[in-house]
Amino acid sequence: MKRADKIHIIFNEDSLVVEEVGNIFYKNPGPEEIIHLNIIPIKNGEHIKFTEHAGASKISFLAKKPKTALITDDRIVLGILAVILALIFYTSGLNKKSWKRLYTVIPALFLCYMVPAVLTSFNVIDPTATNLYYMASRYLLPGSLILLILSADIKSLLGLGSKSLIMFFTGTIGIIVGGVFAVWIFSYISPETVGGTGNEATWRGLATIAGSWIGGGANQTAMLETYNYKETLFGGMILVDIVVANIWMAIILFGISKKAKIDRWLKADSSAIDELVVKVEDFQSSVQRKSNLTDLMVITGLVFGGVALAHFLGGYLSAFFLENYGKGSTFSSQFFWMVVISTIYGFTLSFTRAKNYEGAGASKIGSVFLYILVATIGMKVDITQIFDKPLLIFVGLIWMAFHAILLIVVAKLIRAPFFFLAVGSQANVGGAASAPIVANAFHPALTTVGVLMAVVGYFIGTFGAFTAAELMRLVAP
Numbered sequence: 001m002k003r004a005d006k007i008h009i010i011f012n013e014d015s016l017v018v019e020e021v022g023n024i025f026y027k028n029p030g031p032e033e034i035i036h037l038n039i040i041p042i043k044n045g046e047h048i049k050f051t052e053h054a055g056a057s058k059i060s061f062l063a064k065k066p067k068t069a070l071i072t073d074d075r076i077v078l079g080i081l082a083v084i085l086a087l088i089f090y091t092s093g094l095n096k097k098s099w100k101r102l103y104t105v106i107p108a109l110f111l112c113y114m115v116p117a118v119l120t121s122f123n124v125i126d127p128t129a130t131n132l133y134y135m136a137s138r139y140l141l142p143g144s145l146i147l148l149i150l151s152a153d154i155k156s157l158l159g160l161g162s163k164s165l166i167m168f169f170t171g172t173i174g175i176i177v178g179g180v181f182a183v184w185i186f187s188y189i190s191p192e193t194v195g196g197t198g199n200e201a202t203w204r205g206l207a208t209i210a211g212s213w214i215g216g217g218a219n220q221t222a223m224l225e226t227y228n229y230k231e232t233l234f235g236g237m238i239l240v241d242i243v244v245a246n247i248w249m250a251i252i253l254f255g256i257s258k259k260a261k262i263d264r265w266l267k268a269d270s271s272a273i274d275e276l277v278v279k280v281e282d283f284q285s286s287v288q289r290k291s292n293l294t295d296l297m298v299i300t301g302l303v304f305g306g307v308a309l310a311h312f313l314g315g316y317l318s319a320f321f322l323e324n325y326g327k328g329s330t331f332s333s334q335f336f337w338m339v340v341i342s343t344i345y346g347f348t349l350s351f352t353r354a355k356n357y358e359g360a361g362a363s364k365i366g367s368v369f370l371y372i373l374v375a376t377i378g379m380k381v382d383i384t385q386i387f388d389k390p391l392l393i394f395v396g397l398i399w400m401a402f403h404a405i406l407l408i409v410v411a412k413l414i415r416a417p418f419f420f421l422a423v424g425s426q427a428n429v430g431g432a433a434s435a436p437i438v439a440n441a442f443h444p445a446l447t448t449v450g451v452l453m454a455v456v457g458y459f460i461g462t463f464g465a466f467t468a469a470e471l472m473r474l475v476a477p
Helices: 074-092 097-105 108-121 132-150 154-159 162-189 202-214 217-227 231-256 259-266 271-287 293-325 334-349 353-360 362-379 392-414 418-429 435-442 444-475
Strands: 006-011 014-018 037-043
Touching: 074 097, 074 108, 074 132, 074 362, 108 231, 108 362, 132 217, 132 293, 132 334, 132 353, 132 362, 132 444, 162 202, 162 392, 162 418, 162 444, 202 217, 202 231, 202 392, 202 418, 202 444, 217 231, 217 334, 217 362, 217 444, 231 259, 231 392, 231 418, 231 435, 259 418, 271 353, 293 334, 293 353, 293 362, 334 444, 353 362, 392 418, 418 435, 418 444, 435 444
Parallel strands: none
Antiparallel strands: 006 014, 006 037
8 A cells, every 4th residue: 555656445436535544434324235445556547456565454343433523413403503594694684884794795695504514614513423414405405495486476477578587598598508618618727627526526516506506505405416516525616606606796786886877788678677666566465464373384284295295206206217227317316306396396386376375474484494404504514625626716707707798698689678687697696595685776676576586596497407517517527
């Protein structure tokens, strides 16, 4: 082993390359799981055989990691995460200048990820000792998708005019193609930045950004699970996501202050915005009501009934594709089918009277589910590795620039108002978290427009991100 330049260690589906090996600790994947462990020495880029060794060779299986976190109880960790989320949302809503200044610099969503990550990094909590992420990703994720899609009103969206939908889908195409373009450019400039193999391949991580920028956090998690990107590297992708998306949002907010000039340059007729104000105000008044216990119990039944259906059908469909197409197929993933079926279920409900439960707070409950999921993802992030590939920020900037330029060109061609460009973009990139903010900056009555367009993003986000991921896979070095 001392003669080797590097050592390739493969444990089941995980792998890493190191320069030397001391003790290797792995968490037991389960009592019924088969463990495959390969240790391959590499010299001058080629595998070499063991020829001699001194001392005894030994493999030990430990019941526990040698160093345990301060808190490993699921019940306590969940409480800590809930308190963290509560404090972030409470302080972000305060009118004090100090808090407003903080959240202007550091977005609340970023803290929802990173505060749990800091606790993990300082060994306060141990994500490998809890099942919270599994609970959140298998129960709360499909539930949040159903609730956030439930309020999709296709008729209202069509009533906004074709230009709004054209700009929205232009933004979606810009994210899909822009990601491919950025990876292609960097495959020549810095191939190591967008390269990698196995679950460390950069395109897999960029797939999670595509999910976030087309749909939102739920779709991002779907991409993380489906493409099995290495979780310890996920912090770098979160950094790219948050930094680049917020730079673009800041540009849009600045543009709103110049909207009259921009509309004149686009030669757009902004009178349609006045009509939108009336339509949205009517929509708000038609669904708003005070929720009661019956409403909440019906919402609970609709949500978790849909979650059960997604798991039930997903199990059969994934088993079918696994048997016929093997494990390498995306369609062999039960998680994939869980997300797809939940999305279709929520979209189907949006055509029924069930969509009226949006007025009883359906999307708010969905957001609670989603942010608990966000915190459990953050808990799994190793923040010490987020700067391993600083050039990824530039990949994200090129990606977003392509998205922005495409939107501007199309808006100029069809003479779409800046409102449609801004909200159409943020409904993709920021989702339900920022699209309403941008819409509200134009006029408070337009806030729901941002929500409705973002909800469509939740529906197409998974499918769009899959398309982007597969195309990025093709051009990655």
